[in-house]
Amino acid sequence: MRWLLIKLAFFYPRVFAFSSYHRKKEKRREYEDKVIFFYQKKKDPEIVKRIVKGVFELRGVRKVMRYLIPLMDASFIRRFVKVEGLHHLDEALQEGRGVVLMAGHLGIPHLSFNALRTMGYDLILLSGVTPKEPKHAKIRYYDTHQNTIFVHNPSLSEEYKKRILETLRAGKIIYYDGDAGEGRVKEKVSFLGKAMEFPTGMIHLAHQAKAAIVPFIHLYRKGKITLIFKEAVDHQWINGEGEYRKIIETFANLLESYILTYPEQYLGIYGPTIPAYYYRDHRVKDEKSDH
Numbered sequence: 539m540r541w542l543l544i545k546l547a548f549f550y551p552r553v554f555a556f557s558s559y560h561r562k563k564e565k566r567r568e569y570e571d572k573v574i575f576f577y578q579k580k581k582d583p584e585i586v587k588r589i590v591k592g593v594f595e596l597r598g599v600r601k602v603m604r605y606l607i608p609l610m611d612a613s614f615i616r617r618f619v620k621v622e623g624l625h626h627l628d629e630a631l632q633e634g635r636g637v638v639l640m641a642g643h644l645g646i647p648h649l650s651f652n653a654l655r656t657m658g659y660d661l662i663l664l665s666g667v668t669p670k671e672p673k674h675a676k677i678r679y680y681d682t683h684q685n686t687i688f689v690h691n692p693s694l695s696e697e698y699k700k701r702i703l704e705t706l707r708a709g710k711i712i713y714y715d716g717d718a719g720e721g722r723v724k725e726k727v728s729f730l731g732k733a734m735e736f737p738t739g740m741i742h743l744a745h746q747a748k749a750a751i752v753p754f755i756h757l758y759r760k761g762k763i764t765l766i767f768k769e770a771v772d773h774q775w776i777n778g779e780g781e782y783r784k785i786i787e788t789f790a791n792l793l794e795s796y797i798l799t800y801p802e803q804y805l806g807i808y809g810p811t812i813p814a815y816y817y818r819d820h821r822v823k824d825e826k827s828d829h
Contacts (some may be wrong), residue, residue, distance in 0.1 A: 588821055607649065749772075757796075
């Protein structure tokens with residue numbers, strides 16, 4: 539019965555994608571415009587359609603993940619999760635360093651980092667959303683104050699920084715969306731063919747804690763989750779702040795390569811992320827120039 543429920547949960551997003559593509563025409567047009575804007579070489583109507591339907595499928599997965607996450611156990615990991623390069627994470631932890639898992643909005647982040655938690659890794663999520671409480675206590679996927687650092691309130695920034703540093707200096711893992719748009723100090727690098735600004739705040743805190751920065755790519759494809767860990771990109775902070783731009787460029791290039799290979803996997807162009815902000819600003823400028 540349990541496996542039947544999981545299979546149904548993984549089948550639902552495909553039905554949702556088919557229905558939404560034909561029913562939610564305004565949202566579909568928005569997605570199509572963003573796909574064409576960012577993926578200049580993928581303007582063929584059939585390719586655009588495939589990408590947009592893939593995005594709707596990911597949105598469908600988000601609707602059932604609250605039921606899937608409580609079912610995660612060792613058996614679930616064996617059947618539905620593929621892991622590559624885990625030794626990169628293990629090596630950093632064995633050195634006694636905290637780790638910033640620098641990820642992007644590929645696949646389904648909540649399924650991915652909760653799979654890692656199920657595998658026995660003590661992971662703290664850095665989240666910019668307002669904390670939520672579950673409607674049903676037994677169906678809990680919302681992140682708690684214990685396993686999440688909520689950074690939604692700028693007036694508490696010093697408190698957030700303190701907890702981040704304490705977490706990393708204790709040799710723990712923080713999951714961070716490297717393509718998130720929030721941040722005051724930024725570095726401009728090329729991303730998806732555009733010059734975009736990536737925030738450096740989390741990199742600065744990792745530097746202070748002498749933590750490792752390990753790029754983390756996760757994909758969701760037809761009921762299968764893939765977790766990919768890459769070699770740490772901080773170079774033991776040999777060049778101090780001189781590593782910041784190198785880290786961002788390395789991460790941006792890596793994320794871009796996976797986005798272009800799996801464009802239907804990237805929710806990041808829909809926000810709230812660096813590409814989403816870039817798109818919005820570009821459209822605002824277009825509207826002003828039209829007037």
